[in-house]
Amino acid sequence: MVLQGLFLYFALMILGTGILGITQKNPVKSLLWILLTFVHLGGLYLLLNAEFLAVVQIIVYAGAILVMFLFVIFLLDLKEEEKGEVFLKSWQLRVWAILLLVFFLVIGGLNYKIFYQGPYTIEFIEKEGHSKALGLVLFSDYVYPLILLGFILLVPLIGIGIMLFGRKTNGSS
Amino acid sequence: MDRTLDFYQFGFLVLKTVFIFAITLVHVAFTTYAERKIIGRAQARFGPKEVGPHGILQPLADFLKIFGKEDIIPQSAYQPVFKIAPIIVFAFTAVNLTVIPFEQGFILADLNVGVLFILASASLAVYGIILAGWSSNSRYSFLGGLRSAAQVLSYEIALTLSLASVVLMAGSLKLSDIVVAQHNSFFGFYAIPQIIGFVVFVIAAFAETNRTPFDLPEAETELVAGYLTEYSAFRYALFFLGEYTAMYIMASLAALCYLGGWTVPKYVIAILPFLKWIPGWVWFLLKVYLFIFLYIWVRATFPRYRFDQLLSLGWKVLIPLGFVNLFITILFKKLFA
Amino acid sequence: MVPLSWYLIVSFCLFGIGLVGFLIRRNLIMLLLSIEIMLNAVNLSLVALGHYLQDIRPQVIALFIIGCAAGAVAVGLILLVITYRNKATLKVDEFNLLRED
Numbered sequence: 001m002v003l004q005g006l007f008l009y010f011a012l013m014i015l016g017t018g019i020l021g022i023t024q025k026n027p028v029k030s031l032l033w034i035l036l037t038f039v040h041l042g043g044l045y046l047l048l049n050a051e052f053l054a055v056v057q058i059i060v061y062a063g064a065i066l067v068m069f070l071f072v073i074f075l076l077d078l079k080e081e082e083k084g085e086v087f088l089k090s091w092q093l094r095v096w097a098i099l100l101l102v103f104f105l106v107i108g109g110l111n112y113k114i115f116y117q118g119p120y121t122i123e124f125i126e127k128e129g130h131s132k133a134l135g136l137v138l139f140s141d142y143v144y145p146l147i148l149l150g151f152i153l154l155v156p157l158i159g160i161g162i163m164l165f166g167r168k169t170n171g172s173s
Numbered sequence: 174m175d176r177t178l179d180f181y182q183f184g185f186l187v188l189k190t191v192f193i194f195a196i197t198l199v200h201v202a203f204t205t206y207a208e209r210k211i212i213g214r215a216q217a218r219f220g221p222k223e224v225g226p227h228g229i230l231q232p233l234a235d236f237l238k239i240f241g242k243e244d245i246i247p248q249s250a251y252q253p254v255f256k257i258a259p260i261i262v263f264a265f266t267a268v269n270l271t272v273i274p275f276e277q278g279f280i281l282a283d284l285n286v287g288v289l290f291i292l293a294s295a296s297l298a299v300y301g302i303i304l305a306g307w308s309s310n311s312r313y314s315f316l317g318g319l320r321s322a323a324q325v326l327s328y329e330i331a332l333t334l335s336l337a338s339v340v341l342m343a344g345s346l347k348l349s350d351i352v353v354a355q356h357n358s359f360f361g362f363y364a365i366p367q368i369i370g371f372v373v374f375v376i377a378a379f380a381e382t383n384r385t386p387f388d389l390p391e392a393e394t395e396l397v398a399g400y401l402t403e404y405s406a407f408r409y410a411l412f413f414l415g416e417y418t419a420m421y422i423m424a425s426l427a428a429l430c431y432l433g434g435w436t437v438p439k440y441v442i443a444i445l446p447f448l449k450w451i452p453g454w455v456w457f458l459l460k461v462y463l464f465i466f467l468y469i470w471v472r473a474t475f476p477r478y479r480f481d482q483l484l485s486l487g488w489k490v491l492i493p494l495g496f497v498n499l500f501i502t503i504l505f506k507k508l509f510a
Numbered sequence: 511m512v513p514l515s516w517y518l519i520v521s522f523c524l525f526g527i528g529l530v531g532f533l534i535r536r537n538l539i540m541l542l543l544s545i546e547i548m549l550n551a552v553n554l555s556l557v558a559l560g561h562y563l564q565d566i567r568p569q570v571i572a573l574f575i576i577g578c579a580a581g582a583v584a585v586g587l588i589l590l591v592i593t594y595r596n597k598a599t600l601k602v603d604e605f606n607l608l609r610e611d
Binding site for chain 1: 511512514515516517518519520521522523524525526527528529530531533534535537539540542543544546547550553554557558560561562563564565566567569570572573574576577578579580581583584585587588590591592594600
């Protein structure tokens with residue numbers, strides 16, 4: 001009962017703040033609604049017994065990626081967009097958008113049959129803790145992707161260095 | 174998965190929450206008094222002396238004064254975010270109180286990921302600062318907010334690295350497990366084997382709470398008052414409540430992760446056995462008070478860092494030191510355990 | 511018990527919201543934000559399936575997606591800043607240098 005009530009709160013807030021987030025004119029206000037979406041998504045991960053992922057979601061997404069967005073918006077000094085120029089003009093696109101949402105609603109509500117039960121049961125995760133369970137799988141089966149992830153995160157650092165300190169030939173670009 | 178509480182357990186939890194929150198607020202109020210007294214003595218003068226014996230009712234006088242001030246909101250400020258920004262800062266700092274163990278078994282929520290929870294709420298508290306600066310719709314506030322946010326974000330990485338070494342040595346993310354692991358370790362507390370990490374943590378803790386020598390965003394001589402410029406009366410007080418609560422959280426974290434929490438090292442009890450009768454929370458409070466005294470002492474002593482010096486210290490000195498500490502801890506763990 | 515289809519509904523609708531946001535906005539930053547929403551929707555679907563199939567590997571994949579999304583957003587924002595420096599606008603209608611008419 002409490003579980004379903006919590007889930008309903010999180011789900012409605014996610015969808016509501018998501019819709020509010022994509023329809024605001026001011027990019028900063030839009031980003032604030034998306035921040036609420038991400039925080040409630042973290043809450044939903046808590047209900048799914050994934051506490052490490054919930055906290056990582058808040059630290060990385062809400063606390064780092066969105067702050068990066070915010071700093072770029074402030075750096076570029078984006079003004080609030082004028083009324084009427086925000087969305088693309090055609091009405092067909094809006095009808096297709098609403099039909100798409102209804103389609104996704106229907107597909108999600110279909111009755112999916114679970115035919116596969118994996119080895120990592122809920123009791124195992126609750127006993128060991130989600131961080132330890134993730135760590136067991138991460139460092140045994142997924143070591144190479146982990147190292148590759150390190151390299152993937154290194155590339156933007158180099159990119160920022162190049163962008164800020166430029167190339168020596170073209171001084172003003 | 175239905176782990177619901179019955180009525181009495183829920184009521185007891187609410188009671189514990191109110192108790193811890195009230196004690197923290199009383200501590201925060203008297204820290205303002207203690208700070209003025211200690212800094213006064215460091216500067217060869219008395220602190221407040223008028224209100225009450227030795228000035229001890231000064232926090233009450235400040236509190237009454239704040240309530241009497243007029244609440245000014247700039248007309249071009251974006252009102253909803255302007256009003257909510259100090260609440261964000263205070264709320265996300267105060268929520269850390271729920272994961273701190275004051276004594277064996279006395280904790281509001283023994284999370285599996287306690288250390289990461291504190292880091293997550295620190296990341297969210299940055300938003301309060303940025304939004305306070307942005308919603309004030311004034312150039313100095315905006316720049317001050319961005320500066321402060323950049324400072325907090327840079328030092329958060331150093332904080333995370335030092336805490337990662339502690340978690341690696343303890344083998345768990347739970348704060349109570351870290352304290353128990355310290356009690357069972359060789360030195361009794363982690364400040365000695367993790368000395369580099371401890372130094373990094375202390376400096377990063379000063380920068381995270383916007384305290385001297387890193388208090389450029391709120392010094393009166395710089396950028397008017399930074400992101401606090403347009404805030405008056407109680408909202409200003411909320412920001413400062415948030416800052417002092419963050420000081421207590423960082424002090425508690427240092428006491429738990431590096432100084433042994435509520436335990437005393439085994440060899441000290443072997444030498445002085447009467448210390449066994451002092452309850453654990455007294456030791457915890459003593460360690461926290463020691464750290465708060467360090468905060469105030471440093472404020473009375475050191476000059477302020479300039480902003481680019483601040484950022485270069487965070488990125489070029491503390492983060493490499495944090496990595497060195499992490500590598501030493503990894504080698505230690507691999508070779509000796 | 512919360513049935514699996516509820517989680518999938520939320521995940522698919524959030525993906526739809528991100529997709530719609532991507533299609534109807536003209537500002538480049540809003541496009542990047544919509545991509546973030548879509549990635550999060552996929553993460554939610556992965557974690558929910560990991561919980562109901564009693565397998566933790568989808569949650570490991572979700573962790574990787576969070577990490578890669580951080581890198582992707584960083585690169586996207588770098589390119590965005592460079593584009594803004596060159597063109598002084600962020601409306602996607604104005605990026606029509608390759609148009610032939």
